[in-house]
Amino acid sequence: MSLEVEHVPSADHPGRPRDEVHALPSYRPGRDAAQAERDHGITGAVKLASNEMPEPPIPAVLAAVTEAASGVNRYADHRAGVVRAALAARLGVSPEQVTVGNGSSGVLQQIFQTYVARGDRVLFPWRSFEVYPIYTRLAGGVAETVALDARHRVDVDGLIAALTPETRLVVVATPNNPTGTATSTTDLARLATAAGLGTILVVDEAYREFDADGDDAIDELLDNHPNVVVTRTLSKAQGLAGLRIGYGVGHPAVIADIDKVALPFAVNALAQAAALAALEHPDEIAERVGRVVAERHRVEAALRAAGWDLPDHRGNFVWLSTGGRTAEIALELERSGVVVRPFADEGIRVTIGSAEENDRFLSALAGAWPAD
Ligand SMILES: Cc1ncc(COP(=O)(O)O)c(C=O)c1O
Structure with missing residues (x-):
């Protein structure tokens, strides 16, 4: 990233944005189905590009949101205290250990704002979630990345070796x-032990619920590692992506620091009502998650049968290592009405959708691009 070209104010572009902002490309969200339909002159496109749930919210959430809508002339509770308490009860922690934010992206942004200043080091594996380098750059921090291993897993020894006294955040x-x-x-x-108390380790468990038998960072790390903050979201398993609510769990002093930088009323009234309703119906949520995971197994089996070498997926999406063929394959899928998330020259992430959507993806892929 070059910060050398300073912005010169003009009538076309007044103001002097910070160098970090000037150097940053504008955020581009994934393409949606309507865009693909317009671009390719097709109808009935499906979006498997943003790791969303294929089913609408559960009925209790819809009812709670409808009821809460009549009160939106009032500000919501700034701290979302009732939601924090409900989360704490469900997670078996104290309410002082919980913060909530505008999606877990919002919580992550607060964490970066709390800990990263110009020149500070932020360490993360790569490839990973795209906001980590963006938030690092915005804060003027320096990103240190460690490549995933050959099986697309996080290289923890590599991360430990890359820790420095200047590392503020992992x-x-x-x-x-x-x-x-x-x-x-x-x-x-x-990793938390090696990082030490001067470095916060954020464990981003946005997809935790899809790995029901997997390790649980809240249960297994927080008691012995006060420098760990676990972030989660209600966007994925609970299907509330469009309402924006996520949370962070950690040491009360750390949570209090993160809370200081919160945007006033960051979690809106509808999101708070929806979150409470979702938390009251864990069985219905788990059923939906179960359907997605069963579909993921079915999609994986079909891909493996077609010759694809897949990582050990635990979320609501699959990864195809398409290397240099990535752009072509993604375009071909899109022309067939299946919008996916390509990462140039690396691979394609495909969200698990409904059975019908997944079949569309599988046949589009098989038709155009059988595996090597
Ligand atoms: C790893 C990871 N963390 C966090 C998020 C943020 O989700 P949200 O801001 O909707 O809570 C995502 C969303 O795709 C993600 O993939």
């Missing part, structure tokens, strides 16, 4: 986006 997504691989709490505990 961020590990488990399951990792976009490769779906999980990191054990044994390895994360080693």
Whole structure:
């Protein structure tokens, strides 16, 4: 990233944005089905590009949101205290250990704002969730990355070796986006210990619920590692992506620091009502998650039968290592009405959708691009 070209204010572009902002490309969200339909002159496209749930929210959530809508002339509770308490009860921690934010992206942004200043080091595996480098750059921090291993897993020893006294933050997504691989709490505990109390380790568990039998960073790390903060979201398993609510769990003093930088009323009234309703119906949520995981197994089996070598996925998406063929394959899928998330020259992430959507993806892929 070059910060050398300073912005010169003009009538076309007034103001002097910070160098970090000036150098940053504008955020581009994944393409949606309507865009693909317009671009390719097709109808009935499906979006498997943003790791969303294929089913609409559960009825109790819809009812709660409808009821809460009549009160939106009032500000919501700034701290979302009732939601924090409900989360704490469900997770078996104290309410002082819980913060909530505008999606877990919002919580992550607060964490970066709390800990990273110009020149500070932020360490994370790569490839991983795209906001980590963006938030690092925005804060003026320096990103240190450690490549995933050959099986697309986080290289924990590599991360430990890359720690420096200037490392303020380490961020590990488990399951990792976009490769779906999980990191054990044994390895994360080693990383937290090696990082030390002056460095916060963020364990980003946005997809935790899809790995029901997997390790649980809240249960297994927080008691012995006060420098760990676990972030989770209600966007994925609970299907509330459009409402924006996520949370962070950690040491009360750390949570209090993170809370200081919260945008006022960051979690809106509808999101708070929806979250409470979702938390009251864990069985219905688990059923939906179960359907997605069963579909993932079916899709994986079909892909393996077609010759694809897949990572050990634990989320609601699969990763195809398409290398140099990535752009062509993604375009071909899109022309067939299946919008996926390509990462140039590396691979394609495909969200698990409904059975019908997944079949569309499988036949589009088989038709155009059988595996090597
Ligand atoms: C690893 C990871 N963390 C966090 C998020 C953020 O989700 P949200 O901001 O909707 O809570 C995502 C979303 O795709 C993700 O993949």
